[in-house]
Amino acid sequence: MSVNRHRRFTKPVMPLDLVRRHLEPGPVVLVTSAHGSSRNVMTLGWQTVMEFSPSLVGCMISAANHSFELIRQSGSCVINVPPASLIDTVVGIGNISGADVDKFETFGLTTEPGVEVAAPSIAECFASFECRISDDRLVTSHNFFIFEVVRATAARLARPSRTLHYTGDGVFMISGRRVDRSALFDPRML
Template identity: 55%
Template sequence: MKKEYHKKDFPVAQIRKFLEPGPIVLVSSHYKGKDNIMTMGWHTVMEFSPSLIGCMITGSNHSFHMIKESGECVINIPTFDMIDTVIGIGNTRGSEIDKFKEFKLTAAQSIEVKAPLIKECFANFECKVVDDQLLSKYNFFVMEIVKAHVATSPKYPKTIHYRGEGKFMISGRTLDYSSQFKPEML
């Protein structure tokens, strides 16, 4: 059975908590009346405020063109219970199938963008493309997260981290070492 999360608005300047550890994410997009989803592992936080994310999306992906043309997407964080869905999405083409339908996912309405949220994911970050200087050379988008929705529980879900060759690392324990930090470094 799929999880039902209760989500709340989350401060966009604090999303590093979820993205910096490096999970694979599902990117949903919307263009010319159609929705699509892709998996993405090549992303990094770039700034707290504005809340910037950089990501590389292969040009042969159907989603690449949808995001480039619409200038928008949603970054959704799936959890370990969704691993079959994550693999399925990565192994199919949005030009051939409706991924929301195929994988029985729920497209929920975003607030700031037209791309849909994936309801079954733990967190959803609505994004707008803000810089395309590195797009032609590296397929690299700089995006601003303009709205974040995060499940209130669990605090740290089991996320999926890709190693290539069909292998995934599953997130382990979270440990608090804040007492060893200088206050100004926290």
Template identity: 50%
Template structure:
């Protein structure tokens, strides 16, 4: 296999929309490369290329919101992931509603079903890997549906929707997961 392509077989979870705010300007970016790093405090690691406008906004403000969109938002997700926010207001362009967050100045995206407000907790891997370690400072999630259809990226323009749930008895689960 082409080594750069192995990421396609290791997709980490739902595609998310990262919103940010800096100097009276909102922005949104599409992000697939994220991972949970710790439960308490709640830490999320994510790779945001330094060429992206969002990188500068999050690096300067030290804040962002991770919004989880549903599969019906796929065209918006792809559009946002192919547009730079340097000159375009993506909230306006994609008809999204910025809402007030409780702990950060970055806006939540009202159309998404979950919002995790984050502060940059550790910058040590930024210069080398463009890797932000974020601490979630406040989170909210729609109560229904319990398992909304999320969208996952398989690379080369192919996406998949989350599918059926498979339950296992409690005793087979690793503790706390």
């Protein structure tokens, strides 16, 4: 018989609007979009991997965001993963509308043309995923896009880049020490 020696937690009830502080696992990303002569970059604090092959990513993008219609009209975007060192740029991009200013120019971001989509990628981000809308059935009711990654690029780094993770109320966590437990996994589950 085994004895449970793991710490147990007392968990008081918390406000439901604070749940995100515990469930926001993915990094903050910069989503670029373009349609016609318009382009934009927006900060997105939540996305989720939905399938591995094909590579599907779900994103909730508010209909009030300038990028919403650009993505809807073009059917595509690029999900760019910034390093933690871009935290002030990430916040700045999230605080202004691309309908009013060219955020690429305002924040000194270098754009690189998309190969599979019209939207540019951002050279200052260490990974960029060109995406097309795979499923838009939840866009009207929930502003939820399901994208298929159609091209992926990522820098080969000597050590993993630290990423930003938004927990709400203007507070971020920065990814920390990596712990490798791959030897414990069934190879089919990696």
